[in-house]
Amino acid sequence: MRYSGLKVLTEGLFGNKGWKPAWRDPAPKAEYDAIVIGGGGHGLSTAYYLAKNHKLTNVAVLEKGYLGGGNVGRNTTIVRANYFLPGNQEFYSHSLKLWEGLEAELNYNVMHSQRGLINLFHSDGQRDAFARRGNAMVTLGDDAVLLDREGVRELLPWLDFEQTRFPIYGGLLHPRGGTARHDAVAWGYARAGDRRGVDLIQNCEVTGIDIEGGRVVGVQTTRGAIRAKKVGIVVAGRSSQVAAMAGMRLPIESHVLQAFVTEGLKPVIDHVISFGMGHFYISQSDKGGLVFGGDLDFYASYAARGNLPMVEHVMEAGMTLMPMIGRARVLRSWGGIMDMSPDGSPIIDKTHVEGLYLDCGWNYGGFKAVPASGWCMAHLMATDQPHDVARRFRLDRFRTGHLLDEEGTGSQHNLH
Amino acid sequence: MRLTCPLCGDRDRREFHYYGSDAYLDRPAEGAAPAAWDDYLHNRDNPAGLTKDLWYHEQGCAQWLVVTRNTVTHEVSAVELVAGRAGA
Numbered sequence: 001m002r003y004s005g006l007k008v009l010t011e012g013l014f015g016n017k018g019w020k021p022a023w024r025d026p027a028p029k030a031e032y033d034a035i036v037i038g039g040g041g042h043g044l045s046t047a048y049y050l051a052k053n054h055k056l057t058n059v060a061v062l063e064k065g066y067l068g069g070g071n072v073g074r075n076t077t078i079v080r081a082n083y084f085l086p087g088n089q090e091f092y093s094h095s096l097k098l099w100e101g102l103e104a105e106l107n108y109n110v111m112h113s114q115r116g117l118i119n120l121f122h123s124d125g126q127r128d129a130f131a132r133r134g135n136a137m138v139t140l141g142d143d144a145v146l147l148d149r150e151g152v153r154e155l156l157p158w159l160d161f162e163q164t165r166f167p168i169y170g171g172l173l174h175p176r177g178g179t180a181r182h183d184a185v186a187w188g189y190a191r192a193g194d195r196r197g198v199d200l201i202q203n204c205e206v207t208g209i210d211i212e213g214g215r216v217v218g219v220q221t222t223r224g225a226i227r228a229k230k231v232g233i234v235v236a237g238r239s240s241q242v243a244a245m246a247g248m249r250l251p252i253e254s255h256v257l258q259a260f261v262t263e264g265l266k267p268v269i270d271h272v273i274s275f276g277m278g279h280f281y282i283s284q285s286d287k288g289g290l291v292f293g294g295d296l297d298f299y300a301s302y303a304a305r306g307n308l309p310m311v312e313h314v315m316e317a318g319m320t321l322m323p324m325i326g327r328a329r330v331l332r333s334w335g336g337i338m339d340m341s342p343d344g345s346p347i348i349d350k351t352h353v354e355g356l357y358l359d360c361g362w363n364y365g366g367f368k369a370v371p372a373s374g375w376c377m378a379h380l381m382a383t384d385q386p387h388d389v390a391r392r393f394r395l396d397r398f399r400t401g402h403l404l405d406e407e408g409t410g411s412q413h414n415l416h
Numbered sequence: 417m418r419l420t421c422p423l424c425g426d427r428d429r430r431e432f433h434y435y436g437s438d439a440y441l442d443r444p445a446e447g448a449a450p451a452a453w454d455d456y457l458h459n460r461d462n463p464a465g466l467t468k469d470l471w472y473h474e475q476g477c478a479q480w481l482v483v484t485r486n487t488v489t490h491e492v493s494a495v496e497l498v499a500g501r502a503g504a
Contacts, residue, residue: 238464240460240461240462240463240464241464249455249459249460249461250459250460250462251458251459251460252460252462253436253437253460253462254462254464254487298434299434299469299471300434300436300437300462300467300469300487301487301490302464302487302488303487303488303489303490307417307429307490309428309429309430342457342458398454398457398458399450399451399454399458411457411458412436413436413460414434414436
């Protein structure tokens with residue numbers, strides 16, 4: 001069923017009785033050409049591009065819970081391409097271009113809103129660094145505008161510009177940055193993959209990876225054994241556990257990151273604003289809730305909930321930056337499990353097992369990467385060659401020293 | 417989360433700085449192969465469940481501690497001094 005304005009209109013006229021489930025609920029087959037472990041954003045987009053770009057349609061996505069129930073179902077939905085390092089830059093630039101065509105591509109409204117992202121700076125040195133970053137973005141063909149204090153004041157007059165600790169000097173505006181509806185991205189890829197023949201198998205936990213003579217031959221699951229010559233591990237915060245089934249010990253430590261949503265308010269924040277010095281960023285959802293977050297809790301955790309000191313820190317940073325939000329009531333908060341890599345950049349690579357591929361290490365920046373991660377992982381799985389824009393996301397770069405440390409904070413998991 | 421420091425007693429989490437897995441105490445021997453250093457610096461067991469990790473009592477006694485805790489429930493079962501252990 002193709003979605004369209006006309007379809008919505010006619011269904012509305014006839015009691016909405018004609019809608020059908022967005023995807024099938026198939027039983028697992030005995031064998032597939034390729035298996036993707038993990039039905040989150042990255043896994044679903046990997047399966048979609050395997051089918052679309054590489055004509056591999058005998059593909060299964062195995063999800064232990066329900067589709068899109070992890071980080072893609074709860075995040076702060078920021079989409080941007082404002083990276084600096086070669087290796088990251090071209091990847092996120094590619095991802096943003098895919099975002100810009102995603103709704104037509106998937107025939108699904110992912111509510112991609114390019115409302116502009118503003119990174120604030122608070123010193124001369126930081127302004128120079130942001131000017132350099134902006135130039136790098138423009139050189140690559142993306143967009144960036146360096147705003148001085150008055151330029152920021154024109155767009156965001158309600159910020160506290162004269163705060164004593166971090167007075168606002170200006171901001172780097174990335175006009176094509178913005179947000180998208182997180183669930184819709186997962187559902188859109190799921191539905192589009194299903195339409196191309198991908199089997200989306202839920203409540204199917206992988207419990208083992210079968211390897212014979214150094215080659216992957218299939219997986220063991222709670223719904224029986226499934227054979228496949230190609231298997232991709234795309235499981236974010238649980239990467240260490242699944243990779244351990246293939247005898248691997250990954251450069252990943254799982255950390256908890258919290259975020260918060262207020263009650264719905266009238267439109268007040270038009271952009272995505274990041275206040276890096278205060279570890280705070282904020283946007284307003286289409287429902288009106290202020291969506292904001294801060295830093296990691298800074299200790300390894302799978303608890304999917306954080307501790308109060310970081311809650312306090314985030315609220316303080318928000319009040320420092322924009323005292324006007326002080327009366328907004330926080331409705332809910334949550335903690336997501338982040339697969340932190342030592343340099344803060346991801347891994348899309350082969351493993352020591354032939355036919356077994358790895359897509360992980362997205363830290364807290366995985367949402368904007370969903371389209372390009374799937375695009376590149378599908379390319380890797382189908383052709384056995386890294387995609388050009390993901391060629392530096394290597395598993396062995398920590399050993400060889402080819403780090404992608406965007407923040408320059410050092411090679412340790414909790415520093416990014 | 418609160419940690420019971422062996423020297424200072426029950427203290428707020430904010431007094432402590434998290435460093436990482438206690439595997440940091442198993443430093444490769446002098447002359448170890450580069451692969452051993454790579455494994456030591458970057459790779460982690462990253463367990464979902466019981467873990468032992470290193471915390472520094474920054475705003476207390478300035479001792480390094482090995483904390484045994486559950487990464488799924490945040491329950492803390494033991495806090496011991498690193499001082500006196502092998503690798504310390």
